[in-house]
Amino acid sequence: xxxxxxxxxxxxxxxxxxxxxxxxxxxxxxxxxxxxxxxxxxxxxxxxxxxxxxxxxxxxxxxxxxxxxxxxxxxxxxxxxxxxxxxxxxxxxxxxxxxxxxxxxxxxxxxxxxxxxxxxxxxxxxxxxxxxxxxxxxxxxxxxxxxxxxxxxxxxxxxxxxxxxxxxxxxxxxxxxxxxxxxxxxxxxxxxxxxxxxxxxxxxxxxxxxxxxxxxxxx
Numbered sequence: 001x002x003x004x005x006x007x008x009x010x011x012x013x014x015x016x017x018x019x020x021x022x023x024x025x026x027x028x029x030x031x032x033x034x035x036x037x038x039x040x041x042x043x044x045x046x047x048x049x050x051x052x053x054x055x056x057x058x059x060x061x062x063x064x065x066x067x068x069x070x071x072x073x074x075x076x077x078x079x080x081x082x083x084x085x086x087x088x089x090x091x092x093x094x095x096x097x098x099x100x101x102x103x104x105x106x107x108x109x110x111x112x113x114x115x116x117x118x119x120x121x122x123x124x125x126x127x128x129x130x131x132x133x134x135x136x137x138x139x140x141x142x143x144x145x146x147x148x149x150x151x152x153x154x155x156x157x158x159x160x161x162x163x164x165x166x167x168x169x170x171x172x173x174x175x176x177x178x179x180x181x182x183x184x185x186x187x188x189x190x191x192x193x194x195x196x197x198x199x200x201x202x203x204x205x206x207x208x209x210x211x212x213x214x215x216x217x218x219x
Contacts, residue, residue, distance in 0.1 A: 026064075066089065066098055074086065086109055094129075103126045103129060104135065107122075119142070
């Protein structure tokens, strides 16, 4: 666990100790959720315990309560049962308009499902949601890879269109900052096939040379 996470946990637990008698339930739920998320990768038991505390203090129709359910399901269920549980929670989060949480669950499912069509559908839900930024950028990358694996090269045009919109709205510097810097690890593995796919599309579909050159400039 990195030093900042350890330090953050100390502050969160200190806040709980100091405000146990005075904090409202919603504030306690928020702090316990922070602890659960911080512990999730390194200390599963502590994360589950913290998530159960969130359920104790949060309202059942709140995003914090649903996120606590997601953490518990993610860490306690296995195999097909785990995926089914996460699917139900993703649908519930989306129906209750907890969009950020729904998109995060969809990305987890997309990373683990063996059904490429389900993966594409999950990414579509993210891209069609009102949320934007981090999850949208990840969904663009994941969907493009899924389309490539499914052999649906024509549909990669959607990725090109999205990419060109990003460039027209924010410029090349913004794209590099948000795709190359924030997602450099993922893009290192994706760039080779991106170049191959766009070369194929440029030859067969007459795509603009500038799009291909733009991608090549990232390598």
